Amino acid sequence: MGCIVQNISFNHANGNKALKNISLSVNSGESIAIIGASGSGKTTLLNLLSTALKPTTGFIEHNGSNPWLVSKKALKQIRATIGTVHQSPPIPSQQRVVTAILAGRLGQWSLLKSVISLIYPLDILGTHTCLERLQLGDRLFERCDRLSGGQLQRVGVARVLYQAPQLLLADEPVSAMDPVLSDLVISQLIHETVSRNATLIASLHAVDIALLWFPRIIGIKNGEIAFDLPPAAVTESMLKELYASEMDNLPMQSNRAV
């Protein structure tokens, strides 16, 4: 899905200017990593792209439609083509993994199908396949509160994989995972762009993952775009400036505090 972001800014209710005058353009099939210090505005940008938030000024277009100017029905259809992986998966703790994953297609199902699936899951095979891609297939019928943090994050990713959206947004999707699992999850997300020509925009805290996997890196500092370059063009000094507010070391997979 192609996106156009034009001069958007976003102010929180308390007056805090999270984003100031950002513009960028994304084509279908692209994979983009967004990096920046904590509080720089990465999550806000993703929330604006996912239509969770409405821009204070400027506009966003998905495939040429501005989601805030169309009818409620059209907005629902646009939203069904956008999938978000949250850093902390929004899944009720008592729910079973299979139901949590099935919830990904609620935007495409009729109400009757949704209700029946709640009692007896109608697509066990499909959910299992998505979970298997993340090497968690044997936990399909467990309750979500019996999973570790990293496992729960993978369930959140599986839900988005099951949804098969045209635009994948990921907000720090591997923050609770070890290097091997992070690689697995990121590779699966990028696989979506390759196999279905979906668009992937992921915000990442670990810089080395971003530089390794993504062909386009956008750095955000204090609510503005610092740079928008392929990884080869990103220099050490650019990164140091980006993370100037944090400690001396750049955040990497290897020196995580977790």
Add this chain to the structure above:
Amino acid sequence: MKHHSSSGRPYISDPAASSRLTLLAVSLVILWPMLELAQFQPWLLLNTENIEVLGNFLVQFIPPNTEADFLRIVLVATIETLAMATAGIALAILIAVPLGLTISHSLSISRIGPGSNYLLSKFIRYIARFLMLFLRGIPEIVWALLLVRIFGLGPTAGVLAIAITYGGMLSKVYSEILESGNTLPARALLVAGSGRLAAFLYGLLPSTAQELASYTVYRWECAVRASVVAGFVGAGGLGQLMDQSMKMLNGGEVSTILVVFFILVLLADNISLLIRKQLE
């Protein structure tokens, strides 16, 4: 668990499916006879005869009866209801205080050490507990019905019914309040040889008075509602008036009484809130 179907593709079954199915089956087995016993026949709602009667009755609700004569009767009935609640609670306190004091463990002399009346006081306590259960366990409307048979129609039966049931309720809560507070002063007095009543007045009452009073006022508010309910079996007040109007299918009168009832309940709620705030 993974199986393989005949075509060779893997097939996974939901492990929760069988238990959910069993639960559904058991629920249906219990539900069916219950529906029979409750004579659950929703199609009766479509019975044209009854609908007509109900419709005519409800239609009269919209202009509520505001004739001066009727309003005067309603006013008297309202005051009667309030008086019933107040008198009923007053008598209930008279019953609840001795009963509650007898039951409270914190005033139990036999708990401190073996005394001459150990078995006797335990026996008395058992009787008191049973009496309390008996008074509260029977719904106030049953008491009201029995008392109407004895004393005839009118507020006397209602006042006594409230006195009896609320006496039981208050005694239970009084004993709970007395047992949950700071019981050391009372204990000290009992050990020093004072009687139970003195131990209560000097040891427990000062610290628990506010809570006791607060709960009593709250119960008065409930007693106002209970007076109306008791009235339905002839114990006077708004309830009896409403029952009479309903039996005569006079929708206008019923709606006036309902409105007055809501106002009364609102008033009682606010008065109770006010008094309880003052107590704090």
Add this chain to the structure above:
Amino acid sequence: MSTLTDLKIARQFCIKCLVIFFTIIGLTIWSFTFLGLNPIRFFSFFADSNIAPFIARFFSPDLSTPYLLRIGNGILETLSISAIATLLASIISIGLALPTAGRFGPTAKSITRFLCNFLRSVPELVWATIMVLAVGLGPFAGTLALTLHTAGVLGRLFGETLENHPTANNTALVNSGSGRVAAFLYGTLPGIYPQLLSYSLYRWEMNIRMATILGFVGAGGLGQMLFYELSLLREPKASTVIIAMLLLVMVVDAISNKLRAAQLHSMG
């Protein structure tokens, strides 16, 4: 100077207490006079000959087997009325909870709030008399009356629970295109379900007590049996019904206390 004003305030406050105290005493005494209740009359009543035998007849309850079977049926009827009414009301209330919590906009919220308040303000007895007009005498009228009243109570409780519940899970589903009802079923209901169940069970316990009372206006159960026997002046049979009512209340009390203790234990 400050101690003097403190004393003044203390004295004023005490005066307020005294004023309230004496007003209450005064109103209480006035209540008795208004109702014409004379304590001496009570005792003269008991001196009357026909009261003592009336009460004495209650002390020989009818315990014959065929009558006990009817009592058993009455108990089951009362339990069924309360169970079905609570079940229906819970289902309706889940539907009412969404608009009451504001999920369908402010107008829907005001309308359903008003509806719930109306349903719960009208006393169950009044609902029962109206339902008897609608569907005739018998347990169905009682079931309907309890359903309507309980739907008002649970609708408001469920709505409050829903309002206080975090919306993140729900919002995430809506943002991937889900409809509001499906988002509620998958995102919110699993989280609030235990609390809703707890409210419903509590209400069922109260409804069992209510179901016995509603019989007095002809709505079935033990209450209708009691009213019937008393009207026919069959005191021994009536006293059996009263004993049954008492036992039912005691058993339900004991079971719910045990359940509550077990639930507390499992959560702790």
